[in-house]
Amino acid sequence: MIRLLIADDEKLEREALAELVQRRFEREVVLEMAENGRKAADTAVLWNADLILMDIEMPGMSGLDADRAVLAQRPSCRVIFQYAHEAVHLGACDYLLKPVDPDELEASVRRAIRQIQTERKLEELAAAQPQPQPEPPAAGEEAEESPEEGENSQAAL
Secondary structure (H helix, E strand, O other): OEEEEEEOOOHHHHHHHHHHHHHHHOOOEEEEEEOOHHHHHHHHHHHOOOEEEEOOOOOOOOHHHHHHHHHHHOOOOEEEEOOOOHHHHOOOOEEOOOOOOHHHHHHHHHHHHHHHHHHHHHHHHHHHOOOOOOOOOOOOOOOOOOHHHHHHHHHHO
């Protein structure tokens, strides 16, 4: 299950987003809500949120500041802003314009869920792969990687 946090200071907007998400993602997400940036940051970290639908303009702490605070402790968390410019530079995976179009919301959340699931699978695969131990270079050999090997390593990543 994806842990999705909805952070918006407007109660009606929060509730509308929650209803849309529950209707379209009832078996894929579990929801939590926050009414300001400070609560969003705290909840996201303590609750281990995977994804946040975040308003930028909130009292006390803006959505951008909340995003910075969350990502400092949970860099794998994804954020979808409801308005964005600087958000893109913070690494937001998407943004929504208000009033939120239900189809755009669904498409945005689905993209973020796919990103999260892909990253989780890659982490599982990486953890399952045995890590080869490099052999020390023989006397007189250089320990540097040839350019071809470096390119292959980059391509593998």
